[in-house]
Every structure is written in C-alpha cells, then in structure tokens.
Amino acid sequence: MKIEGPAVRLTIFIGEDDQWHHRPLYTEIVHRAHQYGLAGASVLRGIEGYGASSRVHTTRLLSLSEDLPIAIVIVDNEERVRGFLPQLDELVAEGLVIIDPVEVIRYVGRPGDKA
Numbered sequence: 001m002k003i004e005g006p007a008v009r010l011t012i013f014i015g016e017d018d019q020w021h022h023r024p025l026y027t028e029i030v031h032r033a034h035q036y037g038l039a040g041a042s043v044l045r046g047i048e049g050y051g052a053s054s055r056v057h058t059t060r061l062l063s064l065s066e067d068l069p070i071a072i073v074i075v076d077n078e079e080r081v082r083g084f085l086p087q088l089d090e091l092v093a094e095g096l097v098i099i100d101p102v103e104v105i106r107y108v109g110r111p112g113d114k115a
Contacts, residue, residue, distance in 0.1 A: 013069060039076040040075065051069070
C-alpha cells in the first residue's frame with residue numbers, strides 16, 4: 001500500500017483497562033483496523049492524563065493507576081478512515097475520537113515485509 005501527500009490521522013483515546021469481550025479494547029481496535037485494510041496502527045501508552053471523567057491517571061509510584069491513558073493512532077486517506085468510523089461507534093463507549101489532517105512525507109516498510 002502506498003500513502004503519500006494529504007491524509008488524515010485518526011486518534012482514539014481510551015483507558016488501558018477498557019475491554020471488549022474480555023480482551024483489551026486497544027487490541028480489538030488494532031485488529032479491526034488491520035482487517036479493514038488501513039495502512040497501519042500504533043498503540044501508545046500514556047504516563048499521565050485525564051479525560052471527561054476528570055480523574056487523573058498516572059504512573060507515579062505513590063498514586064499508581066491501573067487504567068493509564070492509551071492512544072491508538074491510525075493514518076490513511078480520509079475516505080478509508082471515515083469508512084472505519086462505524087467500527088469505533090460499536091467499540092468505544094467512553095473516550096475521545098479525533099481526526100486531524102496530515103501530510104504523509106514517507107511511508108515505507110521493511111524490505112521483504114508483506115504489504
């Protein structure tokens with residue numbers, strides 16, 4: 001798959017403890033994005049944050065949190081990303097979903113990796 005030029009970044013902010021049928025929600029989102037054929041997805045674990053509940057989650061030793069912030073980042077063309085949004089309507093009960101315009105400068109896999 002080749003991506004170059006204008007695209008969008010889909011970012012889904014959820015909690016690390018969020019589940020979908022007894023597995024991490026971020027795992028389900030990544031697997032569905034892969035099955036849908038999106039260009040790629042990364043899961044980033046936050047060290048501190050808060051959301052709509054206003055409850056601060058942190059890794060600091062004296063206030064260990066088991067529900068740290070998670071961001072799933074996906075970049076692809078706008079049509080494909082918007083086509084994937086109904087999946088998120090089903091999966092994300094609490095959290096934040098945003099889309100930003102981006103410009104893809106370079107998107108290259110390792111030699112020999114399947115696209």
